[in-house]
Amino acid sequence: MGSLQLKSIRKAYGTHDVLKGIDLEVKDGEFVIFVGPSGCGKSTLLRSIAGLEDVTSGAVLINGTDVTVTPPAKRGISMVFQSYALYPHLTVKDNMGLGLKQAGTAKDEIDNRVEKASSMLSLAPYLARRPAELSGGQRQRVAIGRAIVREPELFLFDEPLSNLDAALRVQTRLEIARLHRSLRATMIYVTHDQVEAMTLADKIVVMNAGAIEQIGSPMELYNRPANIFVAGFIGSPQMNFIPAEKLEQSGAKIVGIRPEHITLSREQGTWAAKVIHVEHLGADTIIYLESDQTGLLTVRLFGEHKYEPDDTVYATPDTGHMHRFDENDQAIRA
Template structure:
């Protein structure tokens, strides 16, 4: 139905190597998210899968069939972009059905698919409206509906929520997760937002510098990062890093401790420090402190805690929660 295999996929723009040999298997029905910083190659990789960019070398297979030379319209994919790309003069109904109409699909089939998609996306009341009469979230649902009616083998999403405000992003994440469960479709999704990646994905692909750094479930990446880059990229607030030599660990170069795995006390603990800033978030309190022994630390405490800049505190890492990394940046297990 919708499996994908990438083998040694490379992409260069002149002398610049954007993708440096990507190998990846996506199973039928999986929700896979490409995540990484700007310029890591994630959007280029998605466009190569869609056929909007050619590979420099390598193989792309969808359901076992080589598609590297197949035009986008014949790959069995549907793409949802960051921009909604709706025709302003067409109604919601006509925007959703336009691709099928252009492909010569029977009118009755178009109407039935649009009806089903609009019901899934709660768009029935808006079918006769034009895009200018819709909110940003409604327009994005129309763009998703346009993809659904094509019944593709692969759904490709390119940062689809980045134009929405925070509340709408949360709502649309729930909508997309529900759609994935209902459609049981293969979805590949690009984002720079690790919260989207952690909350939506069956499998996350972390890219940096055109190379896959790690592939795994959200909690695999969170609990067992393969290297310093993944450890620092996944998780918010970010993992603390300490020079291992400061703590007498000669077998590692760097130690990593997540902010929620550090306890604070006013009386005693392993590392004494001074509070330099506090963020009161209601459910959490984020405390930043400077310690002579380990440097700057970020500590995440659950609930409300009354620390203030200038307070002397003692930080203690949780037993078994310290990550060790070698001189090459790779995790030591």
């Protein structure tokens, strides 16, 4: 479908660098997600790929062709935004086919593409409706369908699920995953939600302050974070970070352990602690502890567990899943 290469992409507003020399390669058919906190530059990077932002320096290549100064309409991309941006006076069918109509595509071809896309997205029963007659999830599917009918080289998604409620987010996320498998298309997707990133991506690009912290598969980032920032951003609840000196760990500044890699006992264990809060989530129980040896500690236990505030417990880490970080916050590899 389409490959992408970014070479030293820099975007500055005056003296303020928003993107600080981004290098990235996306292979044909990959689903790549840019993730990071608000203001890290991920949406600016996506808009630079689309041509909606002019880059200060560097090059954007799509299928090996330099499109750095090519207008957005000629880059072979389709973009789905956070807002649906549907025309309220047009039907679903007309909204989906409008871009093709404006490009002079033959009516029969437009009809064929709209029919195919609406079938993929279960929109066929709604083609005669207008946006006001649709739910939020249906409107988002129309916006995705409008992108599909253009048969682009790249699909770009800018936080497409953020306006949906929790149930619709899950449903639409599944539809996007299924769509990627069906189209075998190259997709680049921006989100601040690490759950979306972990569940959808072939490859995740973790960004922070205009730079890339790490690129890898979801489980590579989870199991082998490159630094403290990635370790703390990927995983929910967040990884526990403990000063190495408290654990007598030589050669490291910080030791990290994920909440799910700690067990609890009322009788014995590595760290004596007091329960300060418990969250009962049904499938999981999240327990917050205070320990003289570690400070604040978060533990995630699978299933329902009967702990109460002020209970005395013992926490034991799985030492095989401990992460060690040096004075520059970089991971120390064994």
